[in-house]
Amino acid sequence: TTEAEEIFIPVLNIKRSEFPLRGDNVLFLQRVHISESLLVFRDEIDLRALHRAGRLTLLLVDHHVLPKSDAALEEAVVEVLDHRPIEQKCCPPCHVSVELVGSCATLVTERILQGAPEILDRQTAALLHGTIILDCVNMDPKIGKATPKDNKYVEKLEALFPNLPKRSDIFDSLQKAKFDVSGLTTEQMLRKDQKTIYRQGTKVAVSAIYMDLEAFLQRSNLLADLSTFCQTHSYDALVAMTIFFNTHNEPVRQLAVFCPHVALRKT
Template sequence: MRGRIRGDPLAGQRARLSRRWETVALPGVGRSGAEGGGGPGHLSPLPLGHEPLFLAAPASGKNPGIGPTRGTLCRRDPPPISLEFEKEQSVGEVHVVLGNEACDLDSMVSALALAFFLSRTSAQPSAVPLLNVARGELPLRGDSVALLRRLHLPEAALIFRDEVDLHALHRAGRLSLTLVDHHVLPSSDAALEEVVTEVLDHRPLEKQWAAPCRVKAEPVGSCTTLVAERILQEAPHILDPQLAALLHGTIVLDCVDLSPAAGKVTPRDARCVEELESRFPELAPHSRIFQVLQEAKFDVSGLTTEQMLRKDLKVISGEGGTLALSAIYLTLEAFLQRADLALELAAFCQGRGYDGLVAMTISFDASGRPTRHIVVFCPHAELRAAVCETLEQAQSPALGLSPVPSPHPDLSAFTQANATASRKAVLPLLRARLAPPEDDPPLPPTPMNSLVDECPLARGLPGLSAEAVFEKCNQITLARSAAK
């Protein structure tokens, strides 16, 4: 076995990818004995008080899980590392389902659920979901952490971008990609375009993909809706209460509790939620799910300004400069009153090479109606004026901006009358403004929320020998054995 790994320096990486997703396969979902009751695979979400959060208590004697089979989302315990499975994966291709660089809940669940669907319905290679941020970034995403914990999905089973060298797999000719919740790769990943075999997104296409790449970009509120529709249409038998709760909670949060006033939900999102609730009546009321996940998402207590800016960040670049766009889950007043805000914003931009920053704040009233504001920070007066002009004069969509007093000369702030226009609508406007006059705009740079010790992923991953991978696998096995 060791000789096989040494003979193929990528074998350990491919085996680690497939083993963690296929063999471990989101372990710990089912609990037995005192924790969950029932038999192997029994589902027992963490309660909120005495009320189950995402699933109602199952009837006595019923087992809503699908048991410890290969590729399932519901397992009783993490199995030991399988050397035979590693041997099987020492050659061959790895198919990665890659979410977007913001790695919000919609992107994360789209990648997890689609990879699960592909692994259960497709021939080899097995699909592996890859979260497009460093592992250390996950704690900043409170809604994602809350959903994972409530559904007993352990972080240890997830795979993050700082743990995988996609370019090495690509150079070896053993990588294929599906993109979910995005369809434009950053410039540092441009070489990977040639191995993209499928795109699934809910944004208007900014890039045309040539055949044989399959592209589905349709205007729904949540990309997870597109994944759920595919599962319901092509393989409804793979759904269990756990997977249904994962899809259901994500769509409900992303579509703001299906509220038309928020301007995100579409009839397809609503039908998908209804179908999941019809198939799994044990799902908790979506209003309750939304409340818990929304509170977790908007909980920025304890976060520094820099962490809030990184929490939900996208970066665009062009001939006109590089801009960071951050979603800020505070009221405009609370954001502007943060201590040393201008100094913090300047340090954030300078330290990461950004020419400016657009912060889009969002808050909700008691009825669930959103309120949005936009803050433009830029020490360069000409660029700041250009960005503000683009946003104020936008017609598709019209944002309805009105200036408000600013506490700093390098900062402009606006109320946004069109509260349905999210960052998804603003990104193309600013990308077009920054683009050079050529027909084909440049791809965006590596997003800086994908960091390893503050270093862009574009600088590469540290070298990892095959022996080190094998030793790490042994350590994981021993640690799991000791924990039992």
């Protein structure tokens, strides 16, 4: 058409091959009847080419730090919607909405209800509702992740769509799917929930591992796998943060550090 049309595409910032590692996402999208074939993953769209052609604007949701490899895309970022404290040095110079709530989905819900409530259908409401509940650990005041705003928007969604699933049912099934690592290789486990930190030329991987540290350390060929993982992705060190739930359903966290360089390991 002569008039440029804007097309909005949600892009998941992972490769399609990594999607099966996110068991909670896989289960939830199946439940609300959204086919995996409808999703667009980062390795299926050439954002750099679109940007070079002057046809790209980006809105970052649930993160605000672009990796070094995406530095060229920073000028295309027009808005950030996040729920984590801003790292001033790394944040793109654009309109930034940040509120320290338990779930970024709370901020998305607020944005929809304030700006375009007519687009909210049961399918979208179910996804937002379940995500807030999972992120906020079933709104448990003892755990303290849910803020008053998270509670407010879970209640609003339930008022608008009274037939949404029960909170505890949705939390239990998503939590179970999120923490189910049976059948994953050590490499997949490390990639499932991983952040990378660069400081003074040192590159460190931080991976959340959803099992007891003792059980993780007993995996066969563990040291060889950790070594290969660091070599393949040129990490100087790897921090494994294990998390599992004890019999009282309380989260227990443990730390393990893998680092071939003795001096860095001691640091």
